[in-house]
Amino acid sequence: MSAHATHECVQLVPIFQELAADQLDTIESIVQHHHYLPGETLFNADDPLDTLMIVSGGQAKVYQLAANGREQLLYLLQTGDIDGEAALFENKRRTSYGEALVPTDVCSIRREDFQTLMQKYPSISINVLNVFGKRLTQLERQTTSTATESVEARLANYLTETAASLKVTAFKLPLKKKDLATFLGTTPETISRKLTRFEQVGLITQKPGKIIQINDADQLLLIE
Amino acid sequence: MSAHATHECVQLVPIFQELAADQLDTIESIVQHHHYLPGETLFNADDPLDTLMIVSGGQAKVYQLAANGREQLLYLLQTGDIDGEAALFENKRRTSYGEALVPTDVCSIRREDFQTLMQKYPSISINVLNVFGKRLTQLERQTTSTATESVEARLANYLTETAASLKVTAFKLPLKKKDLATFLGTTPETISRKLTRFEQVGLITQKPGKIIQINDADQLLLIE
DNA sequence: TTTGTTTCTTGATGCCGGTCAAGTTTTTAT
DNA sequence: ATAAAAACTTGACCGGCATCAAGAAACAAA
Numbered sequence: 001m002s003a004h005a006t007h008e009c010v011q012l013v014p015i016f017q018e019l020a021a022d023q024l025d026t027i028e029s030i031v032q033h034h035h036y037l038p039g040e041t042l043f044n045a046d047d048p049l050d051t052l053m054i055v056s057g058g059q060a061k062v063y064q065l066a067a068n069g070r071e072q073l074l075y076l077l078q079t080g081d082i083d084g085e086a087a088l089f090e091n092k093r094r095t096s097y098g099e100a101l102v103p104t105d106v107c108s109i110r111r112e113d114f115q116t117l118m119q120k121y122p123s124i125s126i127n128v129l130n131v132f133g134k135r136l137t138q139l140e141r142q143t144t145s146t147a148t149e150s151v152e153a154r155l156a157n158y159l160t161e162t163a164a165s166l167k168v169t170a171f172k173l174p175l176k177k178k179d180l181a182t183f184l185g186t187t188p189e190t191i192s193r194k195l196t197r198f199e200q201v202g203l204i205t206q207k208p209g210k211i212i213q214i215n216d217a218d219q220l221l222l223i224e
Numbered sequence: 225m226s227a228h229a230t231h232e233c234v235q236l237v238p239i240f241q242e243l244a245a246d247q248l249d250t251i252e253s254i255v256q257h258h259h260y261l262p263g264e265t266l267f268n269a270d271d272p273l274d275t276l277m278i279v280s281g282g283q284a285k286v287y288q289l290a291a292n293g294r295e296q297l298l299y300l301l302q303t304g305d306i307d308g309e310a311a312l313f314e315n316k317r318r319t320s321y322g323e324a325l326v327p328t329d330v331c332s333i334r335r336e337d338f339q340t341l342m343q344k345y346p347s348i349s350i351n352v353l354n355v356f357g358k359r360l361t362q363l364e365r366q367t368t369s370t371a372t373e374s375v376e377a378r379l380a381n382y383l384t385e386t387a388a389s390l391k392v393t394a395f396k397l398p399l400k401k402k403d404l405a406t407f408l409g410t411t412p413e414t415i416s417r418k419l420t421r422f423e424q425v426g427l428i429t430q431k432p433g434k435i436i437q438i439n440d441a442d443q444l445l446l447i448e
Numbered sequence: 449t450t451t452g453t454t455t456c457t458t459g460a461t462g463c464c465g466g467t468c469a470a471g472t473t474t475t476t477a478t
Numbered sequence: 479a480t481a482a483a484a485a486c487t488t489g490a491c492c493g494g495c496a497t498c499a500a501g502a503a504a505c506a507a508a
Contacts, residue, residue, distance in 0.1 A: 064364060066372035068448045074364055086357045095361060125349045132356040133310045137319060139363040140288060140298055146371045147409030148290035185371030187496060192457050224292045401486065414465060416487050
């Protein structure tokens, strides 16, 4: 599996899941591989949006900058996630910034190539529509949540959801407080305070290494 | 409204724009027409999401309810807009509420029919992807804006953008203050106050009938 | 280790904007 | 038209959370 290092990227990606091995080979042959160190930039706002990016390993954050310079984290890209679909069909520019949080591998496909692929394998468009749909639903919730709920409720919700999606009761925060803060639309200081408060009333326990242990998920979800 | 059942609905919709007249006829023959009075419900959260809705006239709001009961306006559907694409490809339920603001006409297409159409006319999927992309981009901006900018900045931005998109310098607010408030993530009272303040410093002029006249768009955009 | 740097925590302070309330204007209905 | 209801405005109050600042802890490099 060296020159044969084949579908490393593409087989990870849900949007290609219905395809056969030889079709994946075809795709793999047209992707470009990149590696990014922590802190390195994957893309900037205003960059021409001409490639679809596939994260084949690592972790990266996608964020926007508001007019006042404040940062808003929109997505946390994990292995198998894609980015750049948003305007693959228009000739727009990016509106967000992408930055590796850990050593990260990315495969990219040029727009024209991807469009050809979609014509050839219609299942891809359907899958892309699915990705869009999920992302829209997620963003709608995030918008509603940041606009209408208290920081405490948002944080409590984030903790219980993360634990639930990992099917665990204790987990390590996947982000620095600063990034978590921009994701939840607040500040690192407030996160610290709220976590301390949750611990004081027994809802969670904090352990060294950013480990959070959920003690009472039901109560956490009742916070408003 | 629909005296002669031509392609009244479907010809309005960007996603069908490449299709020929007889193809539009085919589509028109499978849509269902509905009419809603102001305040009537188009759909509720938890409704099965099995139809694509096309607004052929009027205006409707799409909003979510947060856990604490507060409302968040996500989209304002106008003639030609569609809704329900989000989960046309999964068997999910709705997460938002739809409500007519004025007398509103809607055509709907059942999911299976729409999927058949997409197979038959591939241009439709591409167009749907475009709609998704625009909506995602818009929501990303809205998320960033509500999470990071002041109410004053958001309102100022809304005013200048609305004026710009209408290519006018004075316009009638298309929403009641309450709805505008839930769109901007604030309250009717605060909107009133901020508008009064803008007027006091000469940035805008308010005229009877919810008419807003922009006097200094540049200054408005500098507010933070 | 030791040193420097980044991240995190905790305190003090202030303000934006939400809430409640009362009065006014506009819209709708009769 | 007048009456009733809904929408809007303005004031008073105050609480949540951002900001600024300083110290503690965690991490990285040499």
